[in-house]
Amino acid sequence: MFVYLDNSATTRPYREAMEETVKYMETDYGNPSSLHRMGITAEKAIKESRRMVAASLGAKEEEILFTSGGTESDNIAIFGAVQARKRRGNTIITSQIEHPAVLESCKKLENMGFKVIYLPVDRQGRIDLNSLESALNDQTILMSIMQVNNETGAIQPIDKISKLKKAAEKRLGTEILFHCDGVQSYGKLPIHVKDLGIDLFSVSGHKIHGPKGVGALYVRKDLNILPIIYGGGQERGLRSGTENVPAVAGFGKAATLSSANLDKRAKAMEAAKFRLKQGIQEEIPDVRFNSSEEGISSILNVSFLGVRGEVLLHTLEQSDIYVSTGSACSSKKKGQSHVLKAMGLSDREIEGAIRFSFNEFNTMEEMDYVLTELKNAVLKFRRLGSFR
Numbered sequence: 001m002f003v004y005l006d007n008s009a010t011t012r013p014y015r016e017a018m019e020e021t022v023k024y025m026e027t028d029y030g031n032p033s034s035l036h037r038m039g040i041t042a043e044k045a046i047k048e049s050r051r052m053v054a055a056s057l058g059a060k061e062e063e064i065l066f067t068s069g070g071t072e073s074d075n076i077a078i079f080g081a082v083q084a085r086k087r088r089g090n091t092i093i094t095s096q097i098e099h100p101a102v103l104e105s106c107k108k109l110e111n112m113g114f115k116v117i118y119l120p121v122d123r124q125g126r127i128d129l130n131s132l133e134s135a136l137n138d139q140t141i142l143m144s145i146m147q148v149n150n151e152t153g154a155i156q157p158i159d160k161i162s163k164l165k166k167a168a169e170k171r172l173g174t175e176i177l178f179h180c181d182g183v184q185s186y187g188k189l190p191i192h193v194k195d196l197g198i199d200l201f202s203v204s205g206h207k208i209h210g211p212k213g214v215g216a217l218y219v220r221k222d223l224n225i226l227p228i229i230y231g232g233g234q235e236r237g238l239r240s241g242t243e244n245v246p247a248v249a250g251f252g253k254a255a256t257l258s259s260a261n262l263d264k265r266a267k268a269m270e271a272a273k274f275r276l277k278q279g280i281q282e283e284i285p286d287v288r289f290n291s292s293e294e295g296i297s298s299i300l301n302v303s304f305l306g307v308r309g310e311v312l313l314h315t316l317e318q319s320d321i322y323v324s325t326g327s328a329c330s331s332k333k334k335g336q337s338h339v340l341k342a343m344g345l346s347d348r349e350i351e352g353a354i355r356f357s358f359n360e361f362n363t364m365e366e367m368d369y370v371l372t373e374l375k376n377a378v379l380k381f382r383r384l385g386s387f388r
Contacts, residue, residue, distance in 0.1 A: 003321045003366045008150055008299055008357035014209040014257050021211050021250035032243055042245045049252025056259035058192030059218050065235040066216055066248050070183040073202035073217040074101040077179040080225030081142045082109060089139035095119040095127050096342040099181055102144050124292040125154030125343050136168035142177045148184040151339040151355055153291045153299030162197030183207055187258035188266060188298050193218050210254030214247035268360040270297035275364055279371035284378055288349050300356045303349040307381045312354055315377040321370055324355045
């Protein structure tokens, strides 16, 4: 039986999204900047996708700009905001468990002379709001906090973070921009960027059953940030370069489908997650669940003590079961998960961690099959004493 449980890395595209993508590759392949009919057709496709993505975020069409994915969205948001405000202050606040797209950007800014404050997290992977409140000062120009962690599914209290930011702005008489990496929450949680008080919000197409190579950045309408790519002035001048029309068209379709069925999809993922978690609890001893009860429905991170996660991953692969040991973007790098380390897990717990990430197509039969193969693999390696 084939079982795909690596949906936080990427998802199988919806058929409707694929058909839309192929249409703009095979037939309507004009450049949206061209003045003739084919160019206008492509331009209309982008406009329609912009409308769909904006609707899924509670934003206006002119507040959405298309990018090549979540990483580029994060980079434009962070560097664009900081460059536009560097004369007002030099401090950025983020957390220790952000995606590398944010952390590596912050390291680069540190090398450029900016001060970056990395907020700690608790054993559940949640930032300490008191630490955030203490960190906010008159030099703070940007906060970048993810909504859902990609390794554990921990959900940050974005509404409370936004309130702290507004209170600090009032107290300090300054403006602090709030960027939120929403790559893992988009399409899984109800999101209204204006109600949440977010200034910049990053999303990705292939995490919501759309094509790869496309993402979007919400930029509040009255916000001034600087571009990091220069050229023809596409996407409000913030992301020059010919738009990837096929991917943008497929992304728009996926955004509409995923937001229309949000509740149903979340319940399906929650049911699969619950079935697998319950089975692990009942049948496999010596495990630690690194995803909290309050975490998102799509992610279950578990440490199987006495087993190497990477060995377990490849053993399950032989049974056509696909999981991961953590972030797909960091899986080929040496070293421990910075997320689990920040949560205070021991080396043994980190080495034995596996991330199961679900989609709405996963079935109970699949979960039972995974549990059987998982139990066999864990007990086998423990008998062999491969990692004691």
